[in-house]
Amino acid sequence: MSKIKIGLVGLGRLGMTHATNIATNIPEMDLVAICSLNQDELTTAQALLNVKETYLDYQEMLASPNLDAIVIVSPSGFHCQQIQLALEAGLHVFCEKPIGLSLSEIDQTLALSEKHPEQKLMIGFMRRFDDSYQYAKELVAAGELGELTVIRCYGIDPSSGMESFVKFAADSNSGGIFADMAIHDIDLIRWFSQQEVSRVWALGKNAAYPELDQVNELETGTAMMQLTDQTMALLVTGRNAAHGYHVETEIIGTKGMLRIGAAPEKNLVTLFNEHGVVRPTSQNFPERFGQAFVSEMKAFATCILDDLPTPVSARDGLQATKIATACQTSFETNSIVEIDRSN
Amino acid sequence: MSKIKIGLVGLGRLGMTHATNIATNIPEMDLVAICSLNQDELTTAQALLNVKETYLDYQEMLASPNLDAIVIVSPSGFHCQQIQLALEAGLHVFCEKPIGLSLSEIDQTLALSEKHPEQKLMIGFMRRFDDSYQYAKELVAAGELGELTVIRCYGIDPSSGMESFVKFAADSNSGGIFADMAIHDIDLIRWFSQQEVSRVWALGKNAAYPELDQVNELETGTAMMQLTDQTMALLVTGRNAAHGYHVETEIIGTKGMLRIGAAPEKNLVTLFNEHGVVRPTSQNFPERFGQAFVSEMKAFATCILDDLPTPVSARDGLQATKIATACQTSFETNSIVEIDRSN
Amino acid sequence: MSKIKIGLVGLGRLGMTHATNIATNIPEMDLVAICSLNQDELTTAQALLNVKETYLDYQEMLASPNLDAIVIVSPSGFHCQQIQLALEAGLHVFCEKPIGLSLSEIDQTLALSEKHPEQKLMIGFMRRFDDSYQYAKELVAAGELGELTVIRCYGIDPSSGMESFVKFAADSNSGGIFADMAIHDIDLIRWFSQQEVSRVWALGKNAAYPELDQVNELETGTAMMQLTDQTMALLVTGRNAAHGYHVETEIIGTKGMLRIGAAPEKNLVTLFNEHGVVRPTSQNFPERFGQAFVSEMKAFATCILDDLPTPVSARDGLQATKIATACQTSFETNSIVEIDRSN
Amino acid sequence: MSKIKIGLVGLGRLGMTHATNIATNIPEMDLVAICSLNQDELTTAQALLNVKETYLDYQEMLASPNLDAIVIVSPSGFHCQQIQLALEAGLHVFCEKPIGLSLSEIDQTLALSEKHPEQKLMIGFMRRFDDSYQYAKELVAAGELGELTVIRCYGIDPSSGMESFVKFAADSNSGGIFADMAIHDIDLIRWFSQQEVSRVWALGKNAAYPELDQVNELETGTAMMQLTDQTMALLVTGRNAAHGYHVETEIIGTKGMLRIGAAPEKNLVTLFNEHGVVRPTSQNFPERFGQAFVSEMKAFATCILDDLPTPVSARDGLQATKIATACQTSFETNSIVEIDRSN
Numbered sequence A, B, C, D: 001m002s003k004i005k006i007g008l009v010g011l012g013r014l015g016m017t018h019a020t021n022i023a024t025n026i027p028e029m030d031l032v033a034i035c036s037l038n039q040d041e042l043t044t045a046q047a048l049l050n051v052k053e054t055y056l057d058y059q060e061m062l063a064s065p066n067l068d069a070i071v072i073v074s075p076s077g078f079h080c081q082q083i084q085l086a087l088e089a090g091l092h093v094f095c096e097k098p099i100g101l102s103l104s105e106i107d108q109t110l111a112l113s114e115k116h117p118e119q120k121l122m123i124g125f126m127r128r129f130d131d132s133y134q135y136a137k138e139l140v141a142a143g144e145l146g147e148l149t150v151i152r153c154y155g156i157d158p159s160s161g162m163e164s165f166v167k168f169a170a171d172s173n174s175g176g177i178f179a180d181m182a183i184h185d186i187d188l189i190r191w192f193s194q195q196e197v198s199r200v201w202a203l204g205k206n207a208a209y210p211e212l213d214q215v216n217e218l219e220t221g222t223a224m225m226q227l228t229d230q231t232m233a234l235l236v237t238g239r240n241a242a243h244g245y246h247v248e249t250e251i252i253g254t255k256g257m258l259r260i261g262a263a264p265e266k267n268l269v270t271l272f273n274e275h276g277v278v279r280p281t282s283q284n285f286p287e288r289f290g291q292a293f294v295s296e297m298k299a300f301a302t303c304i305l306d307d308l309p310t311p312v313s314a315r316d317g318l319q320a321t322k323i324a325t326a327c328q329t330s331f332e333t334n335s336i337v338e339i340d341r342s343n
Helices: A013-024 A039-049 A058-062 A076-088 A103-115 A131-141 A159-171 A177-193 A210-215 A285-306 A314-333 B013-024 B039-049 B058-063 B076-088 B103-115 B131-141 B159-171 B177-193 B210-215 B285-306 B314-333 C013-024 C039-049 C058-063 C076-088 C103-115 C131-141 C159-171 C177-193 C210-215 C285-306 C314-333 D013-024 D039-049 D058-062 D076-088 D103-115 D131-141 D159-171 D177-193 D210-215 D285-306 D314-333
Strands: A004-009 A029-035 A053-055 A069-072 A092-096 A121-124 A148-158 A197-205 A220-227 A232-241 A246-253 A257-260 A269-273 A276-279 B004-009 B029-035 B053-055 B069-072 B092-096 B121-124 B148-158 B197-205 B220-227 B232-241 B246-253 B257-260 B269-273 B276-279 C004-009 C029-035 C053-055 C069-072 C092-096 C121-124 C148-158 C197-205 C220-227 C232-241 C246-253 C257-260 C269-273 C276-279 D004-009 D029-035 D053-055 D069-072 D092-096 D121-124 D148-158 D197-205 D220-227 D232-241 D246-253 D257-260 D269-273 D276-279
Touching: A004 A013, A004 A058, A004 A285, A013 A029, A013 A039, A013 A285, A029 A039, A029 A058, A039 A053, A053 A058, A058 A076, A069 A076, A069 A285, A076 A092, A076 A103, A092 A285, A103 A314, A121 A285, A121 A314, A131 A177, A131 A246, A131 A257, A131 A285, A131 D269, A148 A159, A148 A177, A148 B220, A148 B232, A159 A210, A159 A232, A177 A197, A177 A220, A177 A232, A177 A246, A177 A314, A197 A314, A197 B220, A197 B232, A220 A314, A220 B148, A220 B197, A220 B220, A220 B232, A232 B148, A232 B197, A232 B220, A232 B232, A269 D131, B004 B013, B004 B058, B004 B285, B013 B029, B013 B039, B013 B285, B029 B039, B029 B058, B039 B053, B053 B058, B058 B076, B069 B076, B069 B285, B076 B092, B076 B103, B092 B285, B103 B314, B121 B285, B121 B314, B131 B177, B131 B246, B131 B257, B131 B285, B131 C269, B148 B159, B148 B177, B159 B210, B159 B232, B177 B197, B177 B220, B177 B232, B177 B246, B177 B314, B197 B314, B220 B314, B269 C131, C004 C013, C004 C058, C004 C285, C013 C029, C013 C039, C013 C285, C029 C039, C029 C058, C039 C053, C053 C058, C058 C076, C069 C076, C069 C285, C076 C092, C076 C103, C092 C285, C103 C314, C121 C285, C121 C314, C131 C177, C131 C246, C131 C257, C131 C285, C148 C159, C148 C177, C148 D220, C148 D232, C159 C210, C159 C232, C177 C197, C177 C220, C177 C232, C177 C246, C177 C314, C197 C314, C197 D220, C197 D232, C220 C314, C220 D148, C220 D197, C220 D220, C220 D232, C232 D148, C232 D197, C232 D220, C232 D232, D004 D013, D004 D058, D004 D285, D013 D029, D013 D039, D013 D285, D029 D039, D029 D058, D039 D053, D053 D058, D058 D076, D069 D076, D069 D285, D076 D092, D076 D103, D092 D285, D103 D314, D121 D285, D121 D314, D131 D177, D131 D246, D131 D257, D131 D285, D148 D159, D148 D177, D159 D210, D159 D232, D177 D197, D177 D220, D177 D232, D177 D246, D177 D314, D197 D314, D220 D314
Parallel strands: A004 A029, A004 A069, A029 A053, A069 A092, A092 A121, A148 A232, B004 B029, B004 B069, B029 B053, B069 B092, B092 B121, B148 B232, C004 C029, C004 C069, C029 C053, C069 C092, C092 C121, C148 C232, D004 D029, D004 D069, D029 D053, D069 D092, D092 D121, D148 D232
Antiparallel strands: A148 A246, A197 A220, A220 A232, A246 A257, A257 D269, A269 A276, A269 D257, A276 C276, B148 B246, B197 B220, B220 B232, B246 B257, B257 C269, B269 B276, B269 C257, B276 D276, C148 C246, C197 C220, C220 C232, C246 C257, C269 C276, D148 D246, D197 D220, D220 D232, D246 D257, D269 D276
16 A cells, blocks of 8 residues: 655645645655745755655646645635645645635535545644544543533634734735634534534624724634524634633533633643742644644545545535634624525 | 621521621621521521521511611512612611612612712622632732733532522522523623623523423523623523532733633642542532622621722622623523613 | 630731731630730730730739630740640640640640640641641541552742841751741641651752851751651652742542642632743742631630540640651751650 | 664563554654564564564574664563673664663673764663653753752552552562662653762552562652752652552752643543543553653664764663662661762
């Protein structure tokens, strides 16, 4: 059984994480080709990871006869088109979240994917593959918490990134905090509850950087959701956590509750110093989710090798984007928004 | 300086807590009279606490020439009338939460209170007097968290009380979980934010005891609120915590965040046993808030002795009830409800 | 049943703690008389606590006809003599730890106490009365930990006191860190294990303040002890904890272990700030053991009123001093010291 | 630069951990050969890990022309001889702890190693490579804790292994708990303090399994050590932790303290259930130290590839064994034992 030959597009921070994992930590995969608009990135990554083929053009990479699968880590606006092209080229696809920005484009992508059932399409909601999240999911599935009643999800980026975000937001559009950041939490709500979201109300406040009001971006947002079985979901999404990278999920059920990352502990060290009793914290997503990114890619490999359904489907990508879009609309209109459940 | 002579009405579990504190832990007060419809309760309490006067009738107690102040711990439906009668009798009043069940009755009570500015009227939101809440309030006031953006409040009673609540709910009305329980959390939101609530959306789910649907009661509810300065508040209220009495408050600001009671630790003991590393938990409100009930009563004494405004005013009582009522309406109509801010 | 009339000697920080508790928190006691060599202390305390009688001379206080019991909070060197005088005056005695500095004096005191069995003599090891310690003791007694194998005790004062200690040590003698501080931990070892100590090896190191070597004092010491049933005890005693007042006790048994005060949490607040996830800490003994000092004094009252044996006996005081003395000798000789068990 | 070709001896639980890591997680290494006395183990491992050469005889493996380095994971009694043979065959060596059981044999091994300075010899104290230990070491090295005064090390295996240990101990000799288990903690004491141990007193107690007294084995042991700069070390070693695999290290210094693994948390999940607030725990060394075993082997690869000194030297192995031996002697004689520092 030979290795899965991978072509990867996008060599930003997350792109390099995936590229490095594929090249060194996933024995089932070979990183054969990389693609970027930036020649410097290509040169650096090729040298570091010993990659054979480099491309400045995505379609040229697709034309390489040496590939089995494409890993897409490009900007979100390219996702749908790149997925479609890869599917048409007969390749398996792993695409980072979100699957796309426009619902109609995502619908087209799903339709195309359904025409190629033998080709795998997996979306990168890596939190599902984190050991702590896996452990929690098993407890929930085993009924340890009874029937679920409330899910609470926090995803707050560290304050250290605020200034660069404010600059970025001055002339770019993140898509809004719900689509850009909360989409991970939205996926977790669906994954843990095995329910869809019926309606949502979202709020936001810019306090440290009120200038974000001008560009319709948020420093901090919240949302409350009602799921199809009446389960309630609470969400906090933010860009301004003084203490680090705060990703926390709580599941409340009739028999107990659990929290993942209640304190975003960096490791097993506790300090006792002039500040009190201190647990150092995770500072960014590569640190917090390093293991999850590897496990996620291994899962993609397994799907291909064993011809299994992907654990995060294109439909998961579509639903998360729908809900995130509804949150954004709700925030902008300060009203409850129903989620379209027509498909 | 002589002691404040107290008459107390209501000798249930919380009534006895207050009576015992006044009789033994508040040197500034004398428990002179007690009133209950139940002669056995009167006899027991008189013997235990060495109280001179006992009454089966509230108005008879008010007629006693030996009283300075009344402490009301009777069922909520009596609060407004008993406050009014005590004010008319020229006495200071401490009344347990809620100040009343009907907004019009509360309005009347406020109006009467304003006619007697020299008589103190204080409402029993004891959490404000808990050492941990005081500590948090000082940090917030000192600006340690920066400007506030999100407040999250949990108040969940232990599962051990569910069965008796289900029986009670079969033929009584608690007033709804938001007025009955979440009112403490609503008060904390106002107290920490120093803002009013503008609008609210509330949800609920009965999972372990679906029969509560029939009597319009809730096992678990959530609410999201928008405050006047755009601060966001999230609330979970429940009656079914497997691990004990879970009262937790989180304050998120631009410079940091804090949690009070993130784990409702019973004491400083940690167990390492076959279940893992275990912190035992508080099991009920007298255990969790024993110190707060004493400090609250001391604060009431200080207001009287030093002629200071009460730290929890009748207006605080009114506003909390308004918001709780709005939550209940929101839950029943599954719509956003605006808070009337006309007075 | 009339109140126990108390005369208290010693109005330093701990003296005032006891005096205030007796005057305001122990309904079974009346603080009738206070004694100090310092007239200012007497004047202040009398005004604050509304005490009838003040004395500059201890024996004059003993001659007052208005007393039932004496509470001794004077410097350790006076304890034995003051206990003896009070016993001879027919009074009950509560004496702060240590019962005395010299073993022969303590022996005399015990002998005298045994001649007056109807007069209570209790030693102030307050930690036993702390709610967390009581909770742990009940678990141990109920066999939750199985048979005990290891006890670990830490008692470390905050660094904030180091400079004044170094000055004090330049021309005074604390009695050595084991008698001065570790004696509380030694008492806990005996109390939890219900065993005596057979032999001990103690070490010490002065790192931040090497000048303490010159005056035979220690910044930090450790000891290991073998108990009569082979249970092992480990002890750290120190004066230089950067994070606050660290009193921690661990009990390891065949079925589980527990820790009291593993993190010396100040309250239920957790901060999330630029330092990480932070639990603020207790800063001193009055803060940490406020409740224990009250409960201890209530226990003394109960012993007198109900004619019960005191929960901390003079023999407990003697044994703890013996072991502390052995630790000091062991440290000075860097050798294992056997504990004399002749009486 | 070609891969380091590895021959590995010993395919027990830890042997398979190393073999799997080398085959799949260390891109710089190739697992070329495996050796075991057990043909079934060889067959299984060969199939699973795709290994070319298998050997029932260690010397035959050494004769293979395809090897650069040997990884020794055989029983401790074989270590010294196997190291020596590998060195004589011109190969680099990684050997699991302990380097050997007999001090004279270790001395010979060191002497031989010094004759082959170009061949690396590294000992497997993997804890040093754990991310949390690395983080702590950096803090200590940066002076964050000031000068060290006390080091406390716990290493307690889960109770689940007791019964099989008792059976094993009936007719085998573990070498004693200090050499068998505490040796990891002894290495940490040396590593963190950068000091040698001067003298030690060790104790032990068999409570749950008193039959271990008959075979001179221990369920639980403690030791106190004095280091060359007066730093004090406390050690608890055991085989009977009800809650799991408890490896904890504490470093106390003049400016602060830290703990690694104060609660042996399994992951970032906290449960709130009928037992209280619960952190699940690590249950065994592969779970706790999975990352450390990989990092350790990567470090060995780096030493070979970059011709660097090994981070855990043969002398580290010798010193740890000396101290463990002294602990055992101290326990058996109930006396303080000086550590021979002649070489």
